[in-house]
Amino acid sequence: PPNFSSYMQSKGRARAKQNAAYVILIDKSNENIFSTDLFTYQNYEEIQKMLQEEFSIDNDDDLNTNDLNQLEPYRTDNGVVISAISAAQIIYE
Incomplete structure (x- = not known):
């Protein structure tokens, strides 16, 4: 996904379906860039979860x-x- 919003939107679509799996296919030449982006996205998700729990x-x-x-x-x-x-x-x- 090109940005965090599209990443979260695509994950949301996968979660909406029962027994769904979230899979991202990437080109080998983009592996390093994607790994960095994925790490950043996962950090954003953790922050989002903490904020949702804190302000529940x-x-x-x-x-x-x-x-x-x-x-x-x-x-x-x-x-x-x-x-x-x-x-x-x-x-x-």
């Missing part, structure tokens, strides 16, 4: 569920309803 809604001690339940849900003209809790979860994803 489950770990937020300041979050008062009772306060969130008192807020009226947001409703669109199309009938989509987003509560304060689901909005927070969407943001943290």
